Amino acid sequence: MSDETETGGDDGAEEVPAEVRERIESDPFCEKLGIELVDLGPGTATLELTVTEDMLNFHGTPHGGAVYSLADAAFAAASNSHGTTAVALETNMSYLDAVDVGDTLRAEARETHMAGRTAEYQIPVTDDGDRVATFRGRVYRFVD
Template identity: 70%
Template structure:
């Protein structure tokens, strides 16, 4: 992920988490950027490029999934305690196009014991294109 020093909410733990997430080689390869990280909340962005097309010549669903997963990872690790995914689910609602800026917004919806749940909404130019739900295992809870 590329560094964006203007990201809101970064102080203390969030700053450390943001630095770790921005060093993710997979996200960097795709061009996913971390825009915001706060406790239980994160926003990631990805501009759809020709490099992200599938064999049909349309943007690959894996790119949409990846921007949502990156927001999920950032939000679930935003308190500084390590969290690992247990399960995820994605619903694709609309197509995206080359040039679209995808924005994934992840919000914590439940924390209980050793697990937490998150919902992520993915938009393209303001229109909702996918929803994502994920559950994590909190390693140090």
């Protein structure tokens, strides 16, 4: 059997270890920004962030870094959900639409490819169901 798999979420065969879930839920940076974990499964994570006035940039619009941080947190949660430490190798973000103060953004991370020590994730960020950004990332996994 090959260790290369095409994945897309929970097939019921694996659960997120309790200690991993607790570590992800207690992320201090997410707590500071108000990012909340909504759902966590093997290779998947859904997080939300309500945009506040203290996230505005000098143009008076929500800072792209806030949107990026939400997507990056979902990426980190999904990629570490298997209980194996995973760190980012590369990420990129495409901003598709502006958001406003008061909007609740949702980032849904999904593992799209895993092969040995690396894995790939795609994270659409939506506002009320409309995609406002797409984040893509690859991780290095510290497997034995």
